[in-house]
Amino acid sequence: MAHTIVTDICEGIADCVNACPVACIHMGNGINKKGTNFYWIDFNTCIDCGICLQVCPLENAILAEERSELQQIN
Incomplete structure (x- = not known):
C-alpha cells in the first residue's frame, strides 16, 4: 500500500x-x-519502502497508508 503526505502538515522541506x-x-x-x-x-x-517516513522531520506529515482525502495535488 502507498504512503500519503498529509498536505496540511507538509511544509515542503523535501x-x-x-x-x-x-x-x-x-x-x-x-x-x-x-x-x-x-x-x-x-x-x-x-x-511502500518507508524511507520517506524515516527522513521527514515533521511528525505525522507522512502516513504509512493510502489516504487520498488527506493528500492534495493542486
Whole structure:
C-alpha cells in the first residue's frame, strides 16, 4: 500500500524527495492552509519502502497508508 503526505502538515522541506528510490514524490501546485509549499506521493509509483517516513522531520506529515482525502495535488 502507498504512503500519503498529509498536505496540511507538509511544509515542503523535501528531504523525502531525494530519499525516495522510485521518485514518486512531487511538489504540489500552490500552497497549503499553513501557507507553505507541499509535496504529494504518486500512489501508483510508491513501493511502500518507508524511507520517506524515516527522513521527514515533521511528525505525522507522512502516513504509512493510502489516504487520498488527506493528500492534495493542486
